[in-house]
Amino acid sequence: MGAEQHDAVEVIIAKRERGELSDSQIDWVIDAYTHGAVADEQMSSLAMAILLNGMNRREIARWTGAMIASGERMDFSSLSRPTADKHSTGGVGDKITLPLAPLVAACGVAVPQLSGRGLGHTGGTLDKLESIPGWRAALSNDEMFAQLESVGAVICAAGDGLAPADKKLYALRDVTGTVEAIPLIASSIMSKKIAEGTGALVLDVKVGTGAFMKDLDKARELAEVMVALGKDAGVHTVALLTDMSTPLGLTAGNAIEVAESVDVLAGGGPADVLELTLALAREMLAGAGRDDVDPADRLADGSAMDAWKAMIRAQGGDPDATLPTARESHVVTAPTSGTLTRLDAMAVGLAAWRLGAGRARKEDPVQAGAGVVWHARPGDTVTEGAPLFTLLTDEPERFDRALASLEGGYDIGDAASYSASPLVIDRIS
Numbered sequence: 001m002g003a004e005q006h007d008a009v010e011v012i013i014a015k016r017e018r019g020e021l022s023d024s025q026i027d028w029v030i031d032a033y034t035h036g037a038v039a040d041e042q043m044s045s046l047a048m049a050i051l052l053n054g055m056n057r058r059e060i061a062r063w064t065g066a067m068i069a070s071g072e073r074m075d076f077s078s079l080s081r082p083t084a085d086k087h088s089t090g091g092v093g094d095k096i097t098l099p100l101a102p103l104v105a106a107c108g109v110a111v112p113q114l115s116g117r118g119l120g121h122t123g124g125t126l127d128k129l130e131s132i133p134g135w136r137a138a139l140s141n142d143e144m145f146a147q148l149e150s151v152g153a154v155i156c157a158a159g160d161g162l163a164p165a166d167k168k169l170y171a172l173r174d175v176t177g178t179v180e181a182i183p184l185i186a187s188s189i190m191s192k193k194i195a196e197g198t199g200a201l202v203l204d205v206k207v208g209t210g211a212f213m214k215d216l217d218k219a220r221e222l223a224e225v226m227v228a229l230g231k232d233a234g235v236h237t238v239a240l241l242t243d244m245s246t247p248l249g250l251t252a253g254n255a256i257e258v259a260e261s262v263d264v265l266a267g268g269g270p271a272d273v274l275e276l277t278l279a280l281a282r283e284m285l286a287g288a289g290r291d292d293v294d295p296a297d298r299l300a301d302g303s304a305m306d307a308w309k310a311m312i313r314a315q316g317g318d319p320d321a322t323l324p325t326a327r328e329s330h331v332v333t334a335p336t337s338g339t340l341t342r343l344d345a346m347a348v349g350l351a352a353w354r355l356g357a358g359r360a361r362k363e364d365p366v367q368a369g370a371g372v373v374w375h376a377r378p379g380d381t382v383t384e385g386a387p388l389f390t391l392l393t394d395e396p397e398r399f400d401r402a403l404a405s406l407e408g409g410y411d412i413g414d415a416a417s418y419s420a421s422p423l424v425i426d427r428i429s
């Protein structure tokens with residue numbers, strides 16, 4: 001039985017005129033676009049109409065379902081343990097997946113984490129892990145399944161079979177000014193996470209200068225739509241709204257973020273990285289029905305570190321190998337003494353990107369050792385002439401532009417003018 005036929009122009013005009021798309025129009029347009037029967041220029045026009053005129057919850061749910069149906073759907077229900085995953089909307093210094101996946105695995109819940117490479121100022125989890133000698137991101141579905149059973153955690157590249165409609169549409173949105181539509185972001189993220197087959201999902205929706213969503217109301221709306229989509233698909237879904245006006249931890253880059261993650265697994269690491277790792281781990285465990293386990297205990301007893309090493313080894317990496325370092329470094333010192341009252345996530349993210357830690361086009365390589373280390377976090381005392389940032393790159397000609405992006409990216413003032421803001425702003429369930 002074939003799906004009802006429509007015409008791309010009819011669907012575009014319906015949305016241009018602020019109409020509701022029918023289920024059959026949505027199913028048809030996604031299927032036809034995936035198979036090349038709707039042209040890129042038609043889909044980009046529809047995406048712009050959606051960005052301008054929105055979609056209601058029914059339309060978003062159907063759009064998400066149609067994108068899931070464009071590809072394969074994984075099923076981990078035969079694993080011996082429950083599954084939980086986390087998705088972050090992307091932030092600067094956001095290495096949380098690295099300590100989180102093995103930590104949750106050490107608590108008895110399997111983590112099937114399909115990740116991406118970074119584009120723009122927020123780094124990609126796979127780029128970070130690829131700085132570990134030997135580690136490989138590509139796994140077959142069988143390898144993924146076997147590793148989830150044996151180690152309990154997998155972080156690997158999403159294969160081409162998962163929501164191919166989204167892959168094509170996301171690339172189109174990227175070059176047509178239509179990324180920022182909440183219905184399209186929510187359906188894009190959730191189609192991949194639902195198709196991935198996780199039983200529970202925790203969304204880390206970032207808010208602030210370094211995030212996709214700069215505005216709290218918009219971030220909340222995105223979180224609410226995604227939580228509703230997850231629940232409707234039978235996935236236990238909650239979202240945390242978390243601050244991304246300040247970068248996470250003390251590093252933004254690839255190898256340097258791996259090193260910081262290993263510090264957390266070893267029982268140390270920056271307080272904010274530890275706090276968010278534990279908050280997300282508790283949500284994942286609760287979603288998977290294992291809130292009887294305290295993840296802090298698994299960090300303290302070394303079992304999270306054991307799971308990390310097993311996870312890296314299972315994908316060909318050497319967890320004990322020396323990580324690559326950048327050939328050149330440049331230290332920026334504090335111009336005055338006082339309290340660091342602001343450190344802007346976007347400024348730091350842009351600097352790391354310009355140093356070579358990120359890529360401008362998706363086919364570009366990244367430098368494993370490049371990035372930014374900051375030696376103080378907001379609230380810390382800094383001393384004139386002491387190191388504030390260390391910039392790292394293999395190509396010293398990159399320093400000038402990285403330094404330019406840090407200008408105006410921080411303030412040093414009186415301790416009295418600083419007030420700490422919470423890292424976890426809200427929880428949506």
Ligand code: URA
Pocket residue numbers: 170179184185186188189
């Ligand atoms: N990440 C995605 O996967 N899709 C979007 O639309 C935005 C961010």
